[in-house]
Amino acid sequence: MSLRQVFKPRTVFPDYRVNLADFKGHQSKALAKMRELSPQIDLVLELRDARAPVSTSNTLLQKVFRDKEKLILYTKKDLSPINTRFLNKWHESLNESWKFMDCRSANDTHQLLTIIRKKYNEMYPCPPLGLRLMVVGMPNVGKSTLVNSLRSIGLGSDRDIMIKKKRRSVAKVGSHAGVTRSTSEIIRISRDPEVLLYDTPGVLLPQVKDMQTMLSLSLVGTISKINQADPVITADYLLYVMNLTDPSGERYRKYFDHPTNDIYELLGAMATKAGNFKRIKGEKEKRPNYVGTASELIQMAQMGKLGKLCFDVDAVKSIEDSDFKIPEDAPNWNRRNFAHGD
Numbered sequence: 001m002s003l004r005q006v007f008k009p010r011t012v013f014p015d016y017r018v019n020l021a022d023f024k025g026h027q028s029k030a031l032a033k034m035r036e037l038s039p040q041i042d043l044v045l046e047l048r049d050a051r052a053p054v055s056t057s058n059t060l061l062q063k064v065f066r067d068k069e070k071l072i073l074y075t076k077k078d079l080s081p082i083n084t085r086f087l088n089k090w091h092e093s094l095n096e097s098w099k100f101m102d103c104r105s106a107n108d109t110h111q112l113l114t115i116i117r118k119k120y121n122e123m124y125p126c127p128p129l130g131l132r133l134m135v136v137g138m139p140n141v142g143k144s145t146l147v148n149s150l151r152s153i154g155l156g157s158d159r160d161i162m163i164k165k166k167r168r169s170v171a172k173v174g175s176h177a178g179v180t181r182s183t184s185e186i187i188r189i190s191r192d193p194e195v196l197l198y199d200t201p202g203v204l205l206p207q208v209k210d211m212q213t214m215l216s217l218s219l220v221g222t223i224s225k226i227n228q229a230d231p232v233i234t235a236d237y238l239l240y241v242m243n244l245t246d247p248s249g250e251r252y253r254k255y256f257d258h259p260t261n262d263i264y265e266l267l268g269a270m271a272t273k274a275g276n277f278k279r280i281k282g283e284k285e286k287r288p289n290y291v292g293t294a295s296e297l298i299q300m301a302q303m304g305k306l307g308k309l310c311f312d313v314d315a316v317k318s319i320e321d322s323d324f325k326i327p328e329d330a331p332n333w334n335r336r337n338f339a340h341g342d
């Protein structure tokens, strides 16, 4: 590209056909269990990934806990550039409380525990069996990580959180979707006041809204490998998001010297640099391994190696542009109970 040419990122993503479902039997069972336990729950912690705040919001969970007090936790804040003004505007219109979190941070967990304990102290009469919480959300958003942090900090001191972490881990954590398969037994996270919670398996919608939602969910690791879209399509969406976020091409400068809208150009350059070629049946020459390189690029994005990214670019923009009104039937929660955090 000549220096005179100005790079223009794509503003519309091509309409690929991708699978829109990843709903499993254990998720359906988990929903039934949530409905069964719902009457004894005082507060629902709904986790969403801050890199896909709209796509990881689950209307099924909202229906199950329609009448419950709820605090929305946007997790993985360390990987997301999302503007808190957007979250404020969005939730103000829905009369909902929210907080930004790194589930592994002692500081954030402390702040959350303070909110939870305050909630207990404000209840009259105090719940005789302790305050009961349920931690819900889509797969891989950080539920089990949060449960372990709450228990470590809630029952111990944060100075020895690292030492006690192993002993106190009650919920299995993993880097892929679907690690928790069933609702936990009740777990104590604080003694005075008595606070108990249930960890639950991640639940998706039976079918997601559209292709971009599915690609966003794949990029934050919510979709199981078998149902994810083709890695090259997912990497192309990642490129679309990266260019809209920063049109200078800086995020992939290490692999390619100018911004591009052509995913094959970027993957080809990356594969050549790594010497990652593949022989295609019936062809003499080896070709760059586009699929393998696309998977590597996706993994880098998931680990935060391409900088902070929000994959819900179009969804966030359409919410930002809309004119909010508080629905008349919105529950009247006391929002002063909750801090937003940053």
Ligand SMILES: Nc1nc2c(ncn2[C@@H]2O[C@H](COP(=O)(O)OP(=O)(O)OP(=O)(O)O)[C@@H](O)[C@H]2O)c(=O)[nH]1
Binding pocket: 075, 076, 077, 078, 079, 101, 102, 103, 104, 137, 138, 139, 140, 141, 142, 143, 144, 145, 146, 172, 173, 174, 175, 176, 177, 178, 179, 180, 181, 200, 201, 202, 203
């Ligand atoms: N960077 C970052 N990583 C996090 C955070 N919270 C959780 N993780 C990581 O995200 C991955 C998924 O965490 P889990 O706690 O297993 O997620 P889950 O929601 O219980 O997953 P399911 O069992 O599939 O429902 C793990 O690799 C965690 O270490 C966070 O706030 N920031």
